Amino acid sequence: MLLLGIDVGTSSVKVSVIDAQSGNIIANKQYPDSESEIISPKYGWAEQSADMWWEHVQKAILLCNQQQKYNPQDIGAIGIAYQMHGLVLVDEQQNSLRNSIIWCDSRAVEIGDKAFETIGADYCLSHLLNSPGNFTASKLAWVKQNEPEVYAKIAHIMLPGDYIAMKFTQQITTSISALSEGIFWDFENQCISEEIMTYFGFEHSLIPEIKPVFSDHGYLTHAVAQKLGLKVGIPVTYKAGDQPNNALSLNVTQPGEVAATAGTSGVIYGVTNHLLYDQQSRVNTFAHVNHTLQNQSLGVLLCINGTGSMNRWTKNIFGTAIDYKSMNQSAQKIAPGSDGLLVLPFGNGAERMLNNKMLSANFNGIDLNLHTQAHLFRAVQEGIAFAFRYGFDILKENGMQPNIIRAGESNLFLSDVFTQSFVNITGVAVELYESDGSYGAAIGAGIGAKIYSSANDAFINKKPLKLIEPDGQSLEQPYHSWKELLAQQLSTL
Template sequence: MLLLGIDVGTSSIKVSVVESASGHTLASASYPETESEIISLKHGWAEQSPQMWWANVKKAISICNAQHKYHAEDIAAIGIAYQMHGLVVVDKDGECLRNSIIWCDSRAVETGEHAFNQLGEQYALQHLLNSPGNFTASKLAWVKAHEPEIYSRIAKVMLPGDFIALQLTGEVTTSISALSEGVFWDFKENQISEALMKFFDFDKALIPEIKPVFSVHGELKKSIAEQLGLKAGVPVAYKAGDQPNNALSLNVTNPGEVAATAGTSGVIYGVTDQLLSDKASRVNTFAHVNHSAGQPRLGVLLCINGTGSMNRWAKDSLGATMNYTAINEAAQTISPGSEGLRVLPFGNGAERMLNNKIVGAHLQGIDLNVHRNPHIFRAVQEGIAFAFRYGLDILKENGMNPTVIRAGKSNLFLSDVFTQTFVNITGVPVELYDNDGSYGAAVGAGIGAGLFQSAAEAFAHKKPLKLVEPGTANLENEYLDWKSLLEKQL
């Protein structure tokens, strides 16, 4: 049987078709080829069109089908991964009422901080495991306060993956994992937070039907099946945010296991069975894909907004005629430490690990007689790796002490400079795997459809491509110099 995985990313949509028996990817496709637009009407705002996502999903599936490497009618289940924390609101007819306020949008920070203070630190951290911050619930409250006419017409609130599932099936569902990433879920009471809903004066009818992550969230509509060349009735059997999904795709499901990604944003995501919360809300805790009240599985998430976005800026601004492979090769020609050049990569909105401050991106120590583009390319990747070290130190304060980190060999982990710097400065080996979000979504669909009994069974065939261990280059002094620059900005 074949499984279709859809990954609704910020930059593009990627789809993969996976053979369930072997775990082999038969075909994959991304769309668009250039990065999708982020609409920023004001400083710190970030929106995308859900209709754009849906159009790009259809296009990506069409491109995948056109490779003629499988029979589309053999696809037995569909899974969806998606950019986390986005707000999508629809009316009673399922029509979008506004653009999605996406994960890196900062407009609701003050709204969330006010809610945190009013609900009380003890309640927020013990029950929600997070400050409402600029997460989905706070974004909805912002719409309620600033766009009351739109708010009055909202029938359902959903996350980006829920919207794609709605287009495929006509059904609107959610999960505990999704509600927790929106900071709607009360872990102590194992229900939607009564206190938060009352504080924001939200009607519970706005929340879709709650289903397990691994379950049937609806079946493919006949009209859509005809458009996509698929069979009607195929179940959408899995939906998860991109970071829990990435962890699943790396078989990170048990306490103590840790995954990392370095795409548009950078994330370290560790699994625990404890209801952990950071007093300063610099890291966040959400229900993992296999969480249940009887067997807690929580994902502790450290997010850095400005990782791949910083690398993209360097490429577009200084290496417009170069691809990322050429950028990485140029960075390798420069010695570790970038001859004193330092980069703070925080130019993509408010950074949670920096207490929701908008620090901005900075290049420090430029010597006009020494530094050229390759120095900047390397300094950018080193600065991103230093940001991961800063974040890992926060995770260690919260009881996460990984002995190995698993990551997909993609995005920044395609760069030897970044990967080796990451390993050297954190002191933690990295296992690199051949996987991505759409692969994880496909296999998640297989679990949800009952083709696999567990994640361990689904990913039993997956072996690391490479183990990267700490090398001889010691960048501790360079990191401390970088950290001092950051602290001055803070």
């Protein structure tokens, strides 16, 4: 039996087909090759078309099929991972009502902050484990306040992955994990938060049917199956946000285990079985993929908006002659510390670890006689690593003390400069695996279809590709200067 995994990212859609018995990837593909458009009508806003995601999902699957490495009719279950915190609105006919307001959009920050103040910090942190911030509930409140004609047509709200599952199946479901990332879930009372629904004036009918992450979320329709060459009626058996899914793809499911990713955004994600929250809501706690009402499993998530997006911006500035591989090779020629050049890798919306402040990207200390293109490449990657360290210290304040971090060998973790800088500045070794979001989604589909009894069963033969440990090259002094620069910038806001 084959499993199809889909990862609906901000930059592109990736799909993988894996053999359920061996766990090996048979084929994978992404679409498009270049980064997908982010629509920004105003400063701090970020939207994408949900219909564009669906178009890209279909094209990526068809491209995978065209490799002719498998029979599409042998696919028995589908899993979906998706960019977290996005808001998708559909009417009674399941038509999208507006562009999705995506994860890095900052328009609802003030709405969320006011809700936090009015509902009360004690309730929000002890019940929701987070401030409403600029998460999905606050984005829906923005639509209600500013686009009442759209709000009046809403039949259901959903996360991006719920929308893609709906397009496959014409059925609409959600999960505790999805509701928690939207700040709709009350962990103390184990139900949808009445305080959030009442405060914002939301109707309960907007929330789809709640099902476990690993369960049947609908069955492939005849029209979609025919178009994609798949069997009619195969189930969608897994849906999860990209960061819980990334953790699953690395077999990070037990308390104390930690995963990291550095794609468009950067994340450190640790698992706990305690209702843990940060008093300032700089890191966030959501239901993990294996969370149930009987056995709680929570993911504590540190997010940095401007990681891969900062690296991509740098590449684009230098034009088509530069690719990521050559950037990494150039950066390796520069000594750690980048000869005093510092980079704050922000500028991609409100940063939760900076108390939802919107900070611009910043290059500091440029010496026109010394610094070269290669210095810029290295300083950007070191600046991203420093941002991880800043957030990592917040996680440690909240009880996370990992002795190893697992990551997929992809995106920024393909760079030796970034990976070694990350390890040196955090002081924690990194295990790299052959893994990505679409692979995790396929494994999730296998668990949901009961082919695997658990993540441990699915990953029993999975071994790390390499282990990167601190090499003794200290970055503490440049990091100290970086923190001073960050403090200066924050003091002006």
